[in-house]
Amino acid sequence: MQAVQRFFRQSLLSYRALFGWLDPKVYILVMVLSPLSQLLFFSVLVNYVYSGEGLVGYIGANALILCVLNSVFGIMSIITSDRYMGTFQHVMASPVNKAGLFLSRSIAHVLNGLFTSIIGFIFGMMIFQISIAPDAILLLVGVWMVSIFSACGLGLIIGCFCLWTPSMNLIGNILASSLLLLSGANYPQSIMPVWLVHFADFIPLTRGVELTKQILNEGNYSNVFALLGEEFVLGVCFFIISFLFIKYAEYLSRVRGTMDLD
Amino acid sequence: MSTINNNIINVSQVKRTYKTEVGIIKKKKKEVDALKGLSFSVNKGEIFGLLGPNGAGKTTMIKILTTMLTPSSGEVSVLGLNPVTDAKKLRPHINFILGGERNLYWRLSAYDNLAYFSDLYKIPRSEQHGRIQDLLELVGLQDVAHQRVETFSKGMKQRLQIARGLVNNPEILFLDEPSIGLDPVSARKLREIIRQLNDNGTTILLTTHYMFEADELCDRIAFIDKGELIEVDSPQNIKQKTNNVSVVEFSVIGIEATKIQEFTHHPDIHHVQFEQQEFLTKVKLHTTDPQGAVPIIYENMKGAIIQDLSITKPSLEDVYVQLIGGKVS
The missing domain is CATH 3.40.50.300 (P-loop containing nucleotide triphosphate hydrolases)
Structure with missing residues (x-):
């Protein structure tokens, strides 16, 4: 029980300590207004292109994509901010289980990403005056939660790159736009080149976007468990890879002496 | 302790x-x-x-x-x-x-x-x-x-x-x-x-x-x-390991650094430490013969103004500088 409480305390305190956009003004600008304008732009665009066909699914998919603010930039701050503040080496030299610690740090961003996506979706529904079936709500929240978890896993891998390169904003922007491009949030995946579709299978949010469209447009829940299971496994794999990166960085610092964690 | x-x-x-x-x-x-x-x-x-x-x-x-x-x-x-x-x-x-x-x-x-x-x-x-x-x-x-x-x-x-x-x-x-x-x-x-x-x-x-x-x-x-x-x-x-060593400390105006370094040639002066400030140079000489060092200082520094000359026991910093800094620092 102590360990569970500690897990969530670390999650909350890390979030407050490391996430640079927590200032209310900055939070509203970056985490609310900016995502809402992005959602509005793509929703108007798909509404025009597809003449309103499948609009609710596209709004839902675009709302899910808003989570990249947390699952890319927020997660990156878990390592970049820690390093910037000079606390990373203290964390690494403490007796705490590192995998558990970085997982706990990620949980707050999963929840924050979910919050941003829900706000975006409510905003989209209000603007376009659409509604969804009540029984889809909980399922959608579950799908989004797992999808955002998976995206956070990839974000943490990218965050580890800050141990090797200072160009993190560039890498973060490339990842964010890749997720927007490959997930199929604004067009059917079938119009993408085949090789890109295969590549998208290994990218988070792809299955989440597909499920969101199926649930909201078709009321089709039949693929939920299969696709969600794959998305979850993908997320777990991403987290394992990121922990291996952190372990490797620790090895380089401790044994080879070629990396300074400070 | x-x-x-x-x-x-x-x-x-x-x-x-x-x-x-x-x-x-x-x-x-x-x-x-x-x-x-x-x-x-x-x-x-x-x-x-x-x-x-x-x-x-x-x-x-x-x-x-x-x-x-x-x-x-x-x-x-x-x-x-x-x-x-x-x-x-x-x-x-x-x-x-x-x-x-x-x-x-x-x-x-x-x-x-x-x-x-x-x-x-x-x-x-x-x-x-x-x-x-x-x-x-x-x-x-x-x-x-x-x-x-x-x-x-x-x-x-x-x-x-x-x-x-x-x-x-x-x-x-x-x-x-x-x-x-x-x-x-x-x-x-x-x-x-x-x-x-x-x-x-x-x-x-x-x-x-x-x-x-x-x-x-x-x-x-x-x-x-x-x-x-x-x-x-x-x-x-x-x-205490430098118990027989004293530090002769003084400030001097109007002298070149090379002139100060010449003190190292004297056999009883073991270490020369100096710091150039805006108008003067602060000098410390580590010596086993402080009484003998004083006339040498005045002889070498002819024409320069010497101030605040004192003879003290070496501090830890003096020992450190002597051990780490070589003959001149």
């Missing part, structure tokens, strides 16, 4: 080599020996100072002792454990503090910083509150416990770092230049805290560039330079 019992840190013939590659296409391997067979031990309950110029290997040694770096060769034992193979067992019993303002979460309050690090050291929640209150009181931050660290002065941040380093009640505390950049009042407060910790039984290993600080705090001192041990003993004994 505390009672000294037994060795708590043993360092034997420790070497650390950094291997780097230079160039992109034609890579050249470069090796830098940061430590070249360093050996010393620290007794339980003492304050041990590791002193040396920049690049001497002090931080490398601290990193090895705190499990953050492995030695290339040699033996290290901390609390009877090997920091390389027993890092997980050792980490709960030690802690370290690095100088400077960083190493804290500035967006959190002092209390939350300590709570966070307490969790990292798996301190049970039931013990955390009381311990954090005690630590904040120890470092004089109890009144600002719930203020964000970003509002703190440099001295307050340094003191909070000390508290952070004590969350797990470590048996050994490693301090790497803890008073760097502090004003005299804050530095004195920090020294008081270090002494208080030591009185309570914490063994302390510290590095510093401030000789008076080492002289005031340390039971024993190791001078290291270029990865090698130069001297290890108590400050008193180190100073």
